[in-house]
Amino acid sequence: MQHAGTPNDEVLGLATAPQIEEKIRVLILDDDRALLDSLHEYLETRGFEVDAFVRTADAIKALETTTYDAVVTDVLLDGRTDGQEVLKQARARRSDVVVVMMTAFPILEDAVGAMRHGAADYLRKPVNPRKLSAFLHREIQMRRFETESFALDDLVSILSELVARTIEHIDPYTRGHGERAAYYCDKIARRFDFNEVELQRLRLAAIAHDYGKIYLRDLSFLTKEGPLTELERQEIMRHPHLGAEKLAVDPRLKPITRAIAEHHERFDGRGYPYGLKGDEISLPGRILCVVEVLDALATRRSYKPPWPIEKIREFFHEQRGNAFDPAVSDRVLAAIEEEGAAFFAPDPDGGPGPM
Template structure:
């Protein structure tokens, strides 16, 4: 919503700052050109132009312009005899020529239906004239100081008057002043009434234009009955002419120069080449259409448009009610706001949907603007609404992109945090570390200041060794994240204040992740307990083959675990090491008991048989996928650091670290316990053996870690026997 309002404001500011009204004029021109064909049927045409054109000039006896005024007397008589309703002169007669003036004045008096044009000027100047303007134009005066005159922008300060004899002989005098747009010099508006301020006076007088006088004559409406409301309309009988505050109407051109109203040539008219019915009851305006003439205007239909044709178009607009109504600026502002607000509603959509919406809104504005002008003669703003839609589109797109970028960053951060949590879970050595990793991860992913797991499911609590936690009170559930498994709540996370931008979907996903992680952890602890129990049972079976090795596997596991912890093994590596320690002699289960329990030295054949047990154990354990890593430790626990071990003669780093640890732990336990072939060594003797084997039989790092452990715990170790 706020993006739409802001876009409308920005569009209006840009419209004013960059003077984009010329673009609006261009959009009006485009609409008129789109509707280019003449909409008038012959029966609808009430106005025509007698054109003083190149043909006329070429056929005149002296081919001189301007023509003698007596020449126009012929035209007045012809049109009077033909039954024309009235005749208007869009020509200037400021200079006096008494003989010629008398002949034309006589024709004007005889006809009684001729109007002459007067040119006003917005700048003060002195025109030669025999009388005051008030005396000459009193018959055309519509109002003095009308309501709204203070808002008039276009005021005339001077006028070029006609010789008195002509002014007295005409039926009326009307303004033929045209004022092109200042922005681009195009003639789009015509002052139907002219505001004139006499020199030395402050009163505003409104005078009728020539088209207005002739249209009122045709409609039979006296000038005194014409109502003028500046900024609204002029009412002539049942006709309503929309005007602005300066009395101008927007001209609704019917087409290009040669494609709008009829343009019979002056020479053809005076030589009676047209039947009288062609002019009967018509309004006829005489004017100059010569190529390069002084009265050529720039219009939407080109730059060679005769001013007289524009005046005739104004008359026809008044008669057929087709004058263009200009929508008030507030309408354009509201349309801009509506378009921008509609665009603002697309914030939740994709970029593709946004630009399609912007395109459709722009198309709707353009099409509605064209159709309203075509059918209703209504000119609505298009540039400001289109600009508002564009600005809103940019704003929505940028906002959406920014939010998407932030969301992606948040999601990526959450994914990275979850990946770290998953890694921490994988390396957790016990349920306490699992829960700690989850609590830390929840805080990072959700941006919570604190997170604490509370589990009230008995099975899960038992497997994970967690303290009992009752469900939270109903009044406090808002600060808790419930954990559900298969529709049952198993616990909750007590959360500190959450980040303001925490995504509900992310919160839900984290809750599911934590619940599944806890369940997997509980299952893993349960299966590990079962597996460890099974392995211990198997270790007992292994040791039952040898009366001297009772408890050997458990002690090797203890030593190996201590060494592995000091060397920084992961939880998984330590777990594999413990299983390897318990199962390292599993290969002996297939060997003969007499050989294993023989009190004396073994023969070479018996020794070779005994040395098979690491490889036999490795092959046997490889059958179980979960024991793949353990099998490698079992198969290498009799290898030596210097490569002199068995069964494969591996050396140094070729031997897995777990295998090197088991080698040291196994030898230590063998040295410190009684065997069939010897008595146990003392602690110091066994320790010296380890030190002497450092770098040859044993990995130096393993020996150093083992010696550190022994230094801490040798008082608790089993005493050597004998």
Template sequence: MEAHFNSPQPPHSPADSPLFVESRILVVDDDPAICDILFHYLADLGVRCQACQDPRSAAERIRAEDFDVILSDIYMPGMTGHDLLAVCIEHRPLTPFVLMTGSPTLENAIGAIRLGAYDYITKPFNLDFVSLTLNRALHYRRLALQNRAYQENLEQQVEERTRELSEFLFHAVQSLSHALEARDPYTQGHANRVARLVIRVAKELGVDEKEFTALRLAAQLHDIGKIGVPDSILQKRGKLTDAEYEVMKDHVNIGHKILSPIPSLREVSRYVHEHHERADGQGYPRGLTLDQIHPHSRILMAVEVCDALATQRCYKEAWEIPRIIAYFQENAGTIFDPAVAGALIKVLETEGDSFLRSWNDGL
């Protein structure tokens, strides 16, 4: 196989390109003469060139090292240039791969490009043409690396902004929660307690972790509509009259109205709206039946009741765990979703005491 030197080089030849200096180019050819010619030619251009006559060992080098360009023969014993190209695409997708062959047919050229080669050189080659092709490949490589860095930076920025936004949302939710607690000290800690137990029950039910943020926000905000209930009713000690109870019930609609305009809280506002619906359709505000109530709303509803039972209210003492468990057993299928009641009972049986202890400690 013969290679032609083209010297002296014309002015502004691609070989003058600064892209060659310190670039890493791997040459693979079973013909030692071709390896030798290309190695010295590229080394003179400032390339940190590696030449390899064994395609299998070239494949190992590609797996271990990142090259700026790979220039490979097609027909070699043991492994073809096409096989080597596949290794490159798998392990080094940003490294342009240039194939060389002594049988220049259009079919071969099209085949090489289809397989993912960057370009195609025929032998015997002109070294100016080689340097022109490699120069273009190095340009392509630089752009690909810049593009990847830009994308990574963009992804990082999006991640940062998303985190900032969720933190902002979380703090805004806490402020809203505190606003309610300031008006109704009776509910102090209620939202936090419900949030903790809601997540525990959701885990027991195998709910996808991606859903936890919405569930936690809904737990924090479920009674936010009480902001719109008059003090005389909200802060009344003792049982509400029927008329007062009707006003109090409106807190689910008010909560829904407060939250639904915020697009990222649309699901949350649904859970808030439904947190007093019952499995048998006897709940409020819409009297939905089990299959019409979102599964997350069913968890929120059951946990809120559990919290109300477990804590002291002006009209009742705090219930012990066994009594709460019995209540959920009796009302699974009527008030509560049986699956949710089952999961809640399981959590109460194993961790109920520790939940109650942390609640009583004000956590």
């Protein structure tokens, strides 16, 4: 490996840490009282500060005196398109406000109008509160991410929080997956000659490797039971490229985007999205590919318990030179040989891991 020679402090940045845990203020407007109450209640349990209104006039009055981070509104209130009016008001008060329009009748004309006035998205009723919460977190964090300049270690916290509150929140079986991926990457990379800077980059890539999933058109694929349709499969296959592309906006994250783009490439060239083969894939990318699978095998998922150590070892022998780079497989096998059960990351629910 090449030594970048950049000192840690410079890589991580030592600027004062910005406060990333401020309350997010959300206005919700809907004339359906039951929906309003359920969204209000749920968003508050997720740490949002919520003002909920049934009447448009009250919402507009609130917008005159309070600055909201996000506005969630019905399109049609009492049969009139008051939602558009609220949207305009909200934008006048704060140009980068996140706006979500909810509708039972997605009418093309309204969608176009909403886009023109800067609505972030349309959600079809009945609106799933978890989906709304994940969506708001994503949009608000991304707005900060794009407009403020953070030290790299703050970016790491923002990214892990974002992944935890969106992808890992929607699919509880992946809770802590990013953190565990970083843990395994570190263990494996130390058996190669990575220097500290390279190790840090790899850990960061591991935390953010599935970040592109946030941008999939429909997060519900992630927890779909049963096989995916061809279209859904193709949509999911966009996430490595999407994640790399979105993270590349920050020059400090550029060095990690290659590994993220490559984390589903297989050594034998049968992976996605590019079908790269052997050392066309970077070493960090080859390690991430192994770690992605390793964590899935070693933790409980909706469809299986953690695999026993012996079965994991067999799998690594089998995939050596197929899905996995032989050099990476050998390091994993050597580590399991030496450390046994202690090699595996702690189970997220405190249950037994591979034995």
